[in-house]
Amino acid sequence: MKRTIFVIGLGLIGGSLAKCLSQSNKNHVIGYDIDRKTIEFARMNGIIHDVSTDIVMTAKEADIIILGTPITETIEMMYTLDTITYDHDVILSDVSSVKKPIIDAANRLQNRKIQFVGGHPMAGSHKKGITAAKGHLFENAIYVLTPSKSCQSSPVEQLQEVLMDTKSNVVRLGANEHDEMTGVISHFPHLIASALVQQAKKWQDTHEFIPKLAAGGFRDVTRIASSSPELWQDILYHNKQKMIQLINDWTEEMTALKQMLHENEKEQLTSYLEQAKDYRDGLGAKKKGAIPAFYDLYVDIRDQTGAIASVANLLAEESVSITNIQILEIREGIMGALRLTVSTKEEQQKSYQVLQEKGYDLMLEE
Numbered sequence: 001m002k003r004t005i006f007v008i009g010l011g012l013i014g015g016s017l018a019k020c021l022s023q024s025n026k027n028h029v030i031g032y033d034i035d036r037k038t039i040e041f042a043r044m045n046g047i048i049h050d051v052s053t054d055i056v057m058t059a060k061e062a063d064i065i066i067l068g069t070p071i072t073e074t075i076e077m078m079y080t081l082d083t084i085t086y087d088h089d090v091i092l093s094d095v096s097s098v099k100k101p102i103i104d105a106a107n108r109l110q111n112r113k114i115q116f117v118g119g120h121p122m123a124g125s126h127k128k129g130i131t132a133a134k135g136h137l138f139e140n141a142i143y144v145l146t147p148s149k150s151c152q153s154s155p156v157e158q159l160q161e162v163l164m165d166t167k168s169n170v171v172r173l174g175a176n177e178h179d180e181m182t183g184v185i186s187h188f189p190h191l192i193a194s195a196l197v198q199q200a201k202k203w204q205d206t207h208e209f210i211p212k213l214a215a216g217g218f219r220d221v222t223r224i225a226s227s228s229p230e231l232w233q234d235i236l237y238h239n240k241q242k243m244i245q246l247i248n249d250w251t252e253e254m255t256a257l258k259q260m261l262h263e264n265e266k267e268q269l270t271s272y273l274e275q276a277k278d279y280r281d282g283l284g285a286k287k288k289g290a291i292p293a294f295y296d297l298y299v300d301i302r303d304q305t306g307a308i309a310s311v312a313n314l315l316a317e318e319s320v321s322i323t324n325i326q327i328l329e330i331r332e333g334i335m336g337a338l339r340l341t342v343s344t345k346e347e348q349q350k351s352y353q354v355l356q357e358k359g360y361d362l363m364l365e366e
Contacts, residue, residue, distance in 0.1 A: 002025075002026060002027060002028045003026060003027050003028065003063045003064060003162065004027075004028050004030065004061055004062045004063050004064070005018075005021055005027050005028070005029045005030070005062065005063065005064045005065075005066065005162070006029075006030045006031075006032070006052065006058050006059060006061075006062035006064070006065045006066070007021075007029060007030070007031050007032070007048070007066045007068055008031075008032045008033075008055065008065065008066070008067050008068060008069060008077060009032075009033060009067060009068030009069035009073075010031050010032075010033040010038050010039070010042050010047070010048075010068060010130050010133075011033075011038075011068055011128065011129055011130065012124065012127065012128050012129060012130075012132050012133060012137075013068050013095045013121060013123075013124070013137075014031075014033075014066065014067075014068020014069075014095065015038075015042060015047055015068070015129075015130040015132075015133030016123075016133045016134050016135065016137040016138065017066060017068065017095070017121070017138075017166070018031055018042065018047050018048050018068075018133070019046075019047040019133050019134065019135040020135040020136070020137070020138065020165055020166050021162065021165055021166075022046065022047060022048060022049055023135055023165065024165050027162070027165075028049050028050070029048050029049050029050075030048060030049065030050045030051070030052050030058055030061075030062070031043075031047070031048035031050075031051060031052065032051075032052040032053075032055055032058065033130075038129070038130045039051055041130050041131060042130055042133075047130065047133060055077075055080070056080075056084055059081055059084055059086075059090070060084060060085075060086060060087070062090060063088075063090065063091065064090070064091045064092075064093070064158075064159065064162065065081065065090060065091070065092045065093070066093050066094070066095065066119070067092070067093070067094040067095070067096075068094075068095050069094075070096075070230075070231060070234045071096045071097075071098055071101065071102065071234050071235065071238045072234055072238075074094050074096055074102060075101065075102065075105045078092070078094075078102075078105050078106065078109065078116075079105070079109075081111075081114065082109045082110060082111045082114065083111075084111070086111070086113040086114075088113065089113050089114075089115060089155070090113055090114055090115070091115050091116075091117060091155045091158060091159055092106075092114050092115065092116045092117070093116070093117050093118065093119045093159060094118055094119055095119055095120060095121055096118070096120060096238075097120055097122075097182060097186065097187070097235055098179055098182070098187075098235055098238040098239045099118050099120060099144075099146045099173075099175035099178045099179055100175045100176055100178075100179050100238075100239075101238045102118050102146075102175070103116075103118055103146055103148055103149075103175040104175075106118065106148035106149075107148055107149045107150070109148075115148075115150075115151050115152060115155035116147070116148040116150075116151055117145055117146070117147045117148070117151055117155055117156050117159050118144075118145065118146035118147065118148070118175065119143065119144065119145055119146075119159075120143070120144040120146075120178065120182070121137075121138050121141060121142075121143045121144075121166070121168060122141050122142040122143070122144065122182075122186075123137050123138050123141035123168075124137075128228055128231075136167070138166040138167065138168040139166070139167040139168065140167065140168070140169065140323065140343075141166075141168045141169070142168065142169050142171060143163055143166065143168035143169065143170045143171070144170075144171055144172075144173050144178055145159065145160070145170060145171070145172050145173075146172070146173055146174065146175045146178055147172070156172070179239055179242055180242055182239075183239055183242035183243065183246055184246065187235060187236060187239050187242070187243060188242075188243060188246040188247075188250075189224065190224050190225070190227065190232055190235075190236070191236065191243065191247075192250070193221065193222045193223070193224045193225040194222075194225045196218075196221065196222050196225070197222050197225045200214060200218070257269075257272070260272065294323065294324070294341045294342070294343060295341065295342050295343070295344065295345055295347070295348035296339055296340065296341050296348075296364075297339070297340045297341075297342070297348055297351050297352060297355075297362065297363075297364055298337055298338070298339055298340075298362065298363040298364075299311055299337065299338040299340060299355060299360050299361070299362055300337055300360065300361035300362075301337070301338055301360070308325070308327075308338065311338060311340070311355065311360070312325070314354055314355060314358060315340075315351055315354060315355075318350060318351075318354050320342060320347050320350055320351050320354070321342065321343065321347070322340055322341065322342060323341050323342060323343050324339075324340075324341035325338060325339070325340055325341070326338070326339040326341075327339075348364065352364055
């Protein structure tokens with residue numbers, strides 16, 4: 001008998017989960033979204049098996065309910081689902097990137113038929129909405145689970161079994177530690193990126209040429225500032241205490257840097273930059289628990305048609321799997337750099353040898 005999975009909210013994350021889970025013959029996936037165009041797209045493209053027009057009635061049929069809605073709406077929906085009379089146990093989960101307010105709400109639920117397992121698939125895209133949904137979006141990504149206080153072990157294990165289809169790396173974390181860590185490596189960097197863009201915008205009043213120079217490193221470091229403002233406002237609001245703490249930490253960090261520059265402390269500044277480089281270069285270099293390793297290779301290429309495809313085809317012919325590819329510091333009509341990421345040291349060395357033999361200029365990131 002198939003599991004009935006009800007996905008409420010078919011944006012990028014909810015839609016990608018629905019698309020992935022619907023590919024298993026063990027699942028019957030039903031979708032709901034307030035946008036009729038989204039629902040129609042999901043139905044016509046096989047992202048879901050069936051459409052829900054009544055949340056309450058569909059929830060009663062479901063074995064697993066996944067909330068793919070923004071955090072504020074997710075909490076409201078949890079209380080709505082809490083009022084339903086179920087004739088069987090239901091696993092309820094979410095995809096929110098802030099877990100403390102979600103788990104606090106889950107711990108207030110009264111319905112004993114609901115087993116709440118918070119979830120956060122740590123993957124995304126620069127695109128949004130159902131049209132950007134991909135069944136492989138979560139492959140090799142971290143998928144965090146945060147069970148509520150009253151949740152038993154069996155529902156967590158059942159959800160983990162379902163999520164095996166995503167090919168993600170499932171880890172269990174407490175809500176508070178999750179929010180601290182994602183605050184440091186995801187939420188706060190978004191604030192910094194937005195602040196850097198705002199600073200550049202203000203300096204444009206003095207130097208009109210700034211937008212033309214704002215390429216390469218500036219574009220890379222501020223890329224995330226292009227994400228949905230509404231979505232990020234919701235995330236930052238619900239993790240605001242962590243954000244305030246990190247802003248205070250950052251202010252102290254900048255004060256220390258300012259002092260080094262003011263006092264011309266060259267050795268201290270060099271040491272500071274070296275420590276940052278060493279830590280950054282070591283990120284992901286070795287597999288740690290469920291976190292996959294990655295190895296980078298930089299390739300100089302001409303800015304011309306087919307340049308990227310040529311590199312990719314050469315490696316494909318040698319059965320090298322590229323897990324990520326990024327274009328760095330492209331200068332129109334001259335040269336650009338590709339950062340290729342592979343999952344093993346052996347593939348990194350093999351890629352280097354193959355491309356070097358073809359005359360490419362290369363650099364390995366050790």
